Each structure stands twice: as structure tokens, then as C-alpha cells.
């Protein structure tokens with residue numbers, strides 16, 4: 319039986335109007351990977367922020383290596399040996415890798431000057447130890463998300479952490495980087511470090527974790543060894559019920575082509591053509607970097623098309639900006655909800671209505687009552703967990719932020735909806751709600767272009783699948799012929 323290095327006992331944390339945690343118990347074991355699982359808003363990130371000194375005010379206690387501890391700042395937690403890699407990575411992008419690793423803990427020479435050489439050297443050693451090939455002098459803004467994460471892990475190692483918390487680390491990582499991360503986690507286990515792993519990807523949890531703790535609505539539900547559970551049992555613990563079919567496919571029936579893209583090209587995409595019908599979901603599959611997001615952004619007017627045409631209802635449309643695209647009836651819900659989706663410092667209501675404020679305005683006056691009604695409606699439909707639509711976006715859990723991003727798109731009532739990785743960071747129950755909403759939209763006769771890296775999502779939802787690779791369309795597959803193998807074959811097929 320592994321030794322329990324850290325225990326959180328009866329932890330309660332309240333925010334104004336929200337009891338995020340009530341009497342939660344949580345254990346971390348030496349050299350083990352503990353999964354922390356629960357629906358969006360269950361309290362996972364909050365529990366880890368209590369642990370790591372981000373929220374110094376809470377009830378309950380934390381016992382670390384046999385002693386009661388309390389951290390007033392993240393720095394104190396770091397010094398004690400607890401490091402956290404937050405859901406929102408927080409590195410300073412214009413600084414170099416080694417500067418980020420030693421930020422606030424710079425190594426100095428005996429004359430009190432920054433010892434750049436020693437820091438670069440130490441950073442290099444850390445990365446060698448993790449078997450990753452990065453130059454410590456590289457600026458963080460040039461790194462992929464996966465590499466930034468590796469740097470965060472190197473930083474945690476540099477603190478000699480006994481406990482490393484990873485909050486949804488694979489949320490945006492391609493498959494190959496996930497494997498690499500698992501290799502590194504295994505290395506951490508070998509060094510007797512306790513790892514906490516938060517993820518909505520249950521398959522990964524069973525692959526890499528030793529034990530699972532489940533939270534639901536801010537309460538402790540269970541702690542089990544992985545071999546004691548299977549996926550269905552885990553989902554039941556998470557959502558308190560079994561889920562019906564995950565991908566409820568609906569048929570719109572016969573309909574005409576309404577949307578056509580012809581020979582669209584620019585620096586990102588080459589000669590892309592496809593067409594879509596009313597009430598049709600077109601899935602766009604491909605590897606990360608295949609040009610799927612770039613295609614969507616070109617259709618949306620965020621990138622310029624150098625050549626090619628777009629037709630809606632038989633008429634050619636030109637969208638030189640997202641604003642024009644929206645007025646043409648096209649909307650794009652971004653995969654990057656924080657970068658170009660939501661404004662974190664504004665409340666839910668303002669974020670939802672920002673893209674369609676004209677529709678809620680009469681004689682230049684915003685119709686407040688209508689605005690509240692409409693926003694409240696979406697909160698209910700999408701089950702956005704929040705005490706009020708006046709809550710700031712930054713105070714919502716990751717998955718609930720994603721739901722707001724979707725509401726913001728639906729409210730513009732587009733005829734063509736481009737939706738990019740809609741269920742990233744979203745729990746199993748909420749995924750189903752998002753799929754139901756997409757289907758509802760489809761049954762209203764809208765056209766949906768669904769970009770997703772999750773094969774089951776593509777296969778489950780789409781009427782037709784476009785397979786993209788290196789900026790071109792490699793093939794089109796009808797729903798009835800679409801399987802994972804067919805799609806992968808097309809991705810890897812030689813051009814000819």
C-alpha cells in the first residue's frame with residue numbers, strides 16, 4: 319500500500335453565491351497518479367487552487383507529510399514542494415524558457431547579479447532529464463501548447479516538487495504529445511512524486527492513473543483504484559445516472575444544397591471546394607495543423623481568400639471581415655475560447671450579446687428585458703452552471719466558459735455555423751447537451767460545419783465527412799461509409 323503524502327480533509331470553499339466545495343476529502347499518494355474527475359463546475363480546479371495557495375481562505379485542513387499546513391500564496395506552496403500547472407497555462411510569452419522556469423526564483427551570482435549561465439545550464443539539464451529537445455533561450459511565444467506544457471513541468475521539477483498537479487493537461491494536445499506527456503508522468507512516478515491528473519478524457523484516466531477521486535457538485539463522491547472501476551461505473555459516479563446514447567444522430571431528410579465553397583485558396587488552404595445542404599452537418603476531420611481552423615476562418619472572413627468563391631442560397635457572398643460574415647449569415651465559434659472567443663473580464667450576458675447587440679436594440683436603446691430573457695434562455699438550454707448571468711466569465715469553470723462561447727454563436731442565428739472543437743474541455747454530460755443543441759440547430763434547417771479532432775464525435779454527428787491534410791481536401795466520405803480507418807487512410811494517402 320502506497321504511503322499517503324497529502325490529505326485534504328473536509329475542505330469547504332465558498333464564493334459569493336456559490337458553494338464550490340463542501341466537506342471534500344482528497345488524498346495524494348507517493349509515486350502514484352491520482353485522477354480528479356467530475357463534471358464541469360464540480361470543483362476540481364477550485365480544490366487544487368486551495369491546495370496550492372491560490373485561495374488561502376477556506377475551511378478544513380491540509381496535512382502534508384504528517385504535518386498540518388496552510389499556504390497563503392502559491393509561492394509558499396511551491397517552496398513546500400507543491401507545484402500546479404493550471405488549466406490556463408500562465409507563462410509569460412515574451413520571456414525565454416529559462417526565464418520562465420526561474421521566474422521569481424532567479425539564480426544569482428555571489429555578487430547578486432542574475433546568473434544567466436547557471437539558469438540556462440540548469441534548464442537544459444531539466445529538459446534533458448525529461449528527454450525533450452528545447453533550447454532554453456527560445457521565447458515561450460514560439461512554442462506549441464504541448465511544448466509550453468513541458469516547460470511548465472520542467473519548472474515544477476526545478477522546484478523539487480513532491481506533488482505536481484496537472485489541470486486538464488491534454489485538453490488541446492494532439493495524440494503524439496499525449497504519449498510524450500504520459501512518458502514524462504511515468505518518470506515522475508518513478509521519482510516518488512505524487513501526480514494529480516484532471517481530465518475529461520476518461521480513456522486517458524484509465525491509461526495513466528492509479529486511483530480516481532470523483533467530485534460531484536462540490537462534494538466528495540468516491541475514491542477508488544482504477545481497477546475497481548470501468549468507464550460506465552465512473553460516468554455513473556460523475557453524473558449520478560447512466561447516460562443514454564452519446565451521439566444521437568438525427569435525420570433532416572431530403573434537402574437542397576445551400577452553401578458552396580469553390581476553389582478557395584490562400585496561404586493556408588489550397589483549392590478547397592465542397593458543398594453543404596440545409597439541415598446537414600459536415601464534419602471536418604484531419605490532424606492538428608491540417609488547415610481545418612484556417613479553412614473556417616477564411617470562410618468567416620478572418621483570413622483573406624486570395625482566390626475562390628463562396629455561395630449561399632445560390633448567391634455569391636463576400637466576407638472581408640467576420641462582421642460581414644455575420645451579416646451574411648455565417649458564424650464561427652472558435653476553438654480558442656480565451657484568445658478570440660470570450661472577454662474574460664465581462665459578464666456572461668455581455669459576452670453572449672456582444673455579437674448581436676443590434677438585434678436587441680430598438681431606436682438605439684438596448685432592450686434590457688429582452689436581453690435578459692434571451693440570455694437566461696441560453697443559460698437554461700445549455701445548463702450553464704452559474705448563480706447569475708451577471709457573473710464574470712473568468713469566474714466560470716472551463717467547461718461552462720465553453721458553453722457561453724457556443725451560446726454567443728447561436729444567438730446570432732446564423733444560417734451556416736462553423737464550430738471548432740466544440741467539446742474541448744467539456745465533461746461527458748455536457749457534451750451530450752452540446753450535441754443535442756447542434757442537432758436542434760440542424761433540425762431548424764441550418765448548415766453546420768463541425769471541426770473536431772475527436773473521431774467518435776466526427777463519426778457520430780456528421781452526415782458527411784471532409785478529410786483535410788496540409789491545407790487540401792483529401793476526400794469526402796458519406797456518413798454510411800465513414801469509419802475511423804477510412805478517414806485515417808485518406809489522411810495518409812499519397813497525393814496522386
Ligand SMILES: Nc1ncnc2c1ncn2[C@@H]1O[C@H](COP(=O)(O)OP(=O)(O)OP(=O)(O)O)[C@@H](O)[C@H]1O
Nearest residue numbers: 333338358359360361362363364713714715716717
Ligand atoms: N473565482 C470564482 N468566483 C466565483 N465563482 C467561482 C470562482 N471560481 C470558481 N467558481 C465557481 O465554483 C464552481 C467550481 O468551479 P471549478 O472551476 O472548480 O470547476 P471544475 O470542476 O474545475 O470545472 P471544469 O471541468 O469545467 O474546469 C463553479 O460553479 C464555478 O462557477
Ligand SMILES: [Mg+2]
Nearest residue numbers: 363405715716
Ligand atoms: Mg477546471
